[in-house]
Amino acid sequence: MQLAKIDLNLFIVFEVIYREGNLTRAARILNITQPAVSNALSRLRNSLDDPLFERHGDRMKPTAFAENLIGPVRESLWLLNNGLMSKSHFDPRETRKVIRISMSDLSSALLLPKLLPALRELAPGIVLETRYVPQDEVVENLTSFHLDFSIQAPQIMDQRLKNRPLLSNDYVCMVRKDHPVLHQNMTLDVFLKLNHIHTSSRPKGPGQIDLALDRIGKKRKIAVRLQNYLVAPELVKVTDLALTIPRKLAVNFDLATIELPFNVPEKALHLYWSTAKEEDPANQWLRQLIVDTATSD
Known part of the structure; x- marks a missing residue:
């Protein structure tokens, strides 16, 4: 087959369908109708003599040929896109992305x-x-x-990625405002006697607080493990549980804040992009x- 006979815009549609696995989402990203996406896919199928994608439920699964094709297509589109970027203009007030x-x-x-x-x-x-x-x-x-x-x-x-620092934040312990522990000095022993809420996006494994305790040979008592940080303060308000989270987040909640009696490295976050x-x-x-x-x- 001759590349000159293929509309190169079809490869843009191909890449978005591959990425999204769904014609409706591809149409929304490309800002065209779903029939237009289907028509473009049909034309590319005819040109390449391959179905490219097969429907499995609500997803479009790539064929073996499409899997081999996606790498060169993406590399070519990236090179072309980067070549044009120096001439392009971005107006945040006008963009629809x-x-x-x-x-x-x-x-x-x-x-x-x-x-x-x-x-x-x-x-x-x-x-x-x-x-x-x-x-x-x-x-x-x-x-x-x-x-x-x-x-x-x-x-x-x-x-393949670039990154830059966003923020870093230290940790504090939070309890309800009438918690009995507030009448004591927060020593390491007192902290370890509390029952704790462990919050992490990961379904299992130690968090930063647990790793810091492990370095000094200690372990806290986990009573509840959550993947949602925002529900945790509500549980603290109605129980004797303690919650240790970044200070910048703790200021948003009507709870008592206690300094930690041991050293925990600050939580650092970076921004990554391609x-x-x-x-x-x-x-x-x-x-x-x-x-x-x-x-x-």
Whole structure:
């Protein structure tokens, strides 16, 4: 087959269908109708003599040929896109984009109350979608453009990604305002006698507090394990449970705050994005806004 006989725009549609696995979502991202997406896919199927995608429930599953094709297509589109970026202009007030960010429940609570008002004021046409993506899936999601950004602990080392620091925060312990422990000095022994709520996006494994205690040969009593940070303070209000979370988040709740009687490294968060988007004006503007709002008082 001759490449000159194929409409190269069809490869853009192909990449979005591959990424989304759904024609309706692909149409929304491409800002065209679903019949137009179906028509483009039909034309590319005829040109390449391969079905490319097969329907499995509500998802479009790529064929073996499509799996082999997606890498070269993405590389070509990235190279072309980067070549055009130097001439492109981005106007945040006029843009209509869906921005996808991976962040934990904790990161959302820390960052979104400041980021979202700024976005609504400066770029009202942007739709923000957030979800949690496990750390071992972040690289794939960013390099395949399933995500625009990921907010993570600074533990990912991959040349396909760029990152910069967002914020760091120390921890405090919270209890209800009439908790008996408030009549004592918070020593390590007192802390360890409390029953604790453990909050983590991960379904299992130790958290930063537990790791800090393990380094000094101690272990706390976990009474409840949650993946949702925001429900935890409500449980603290009505029980004798203790909750240890970042200080910047603790100020939002009507609870008593106690300094920790042992050393815990500050919680650091970094912003990650694909190296392929490094020169993208929209990506540049958005990541600067995220950093600015995260570091503002």
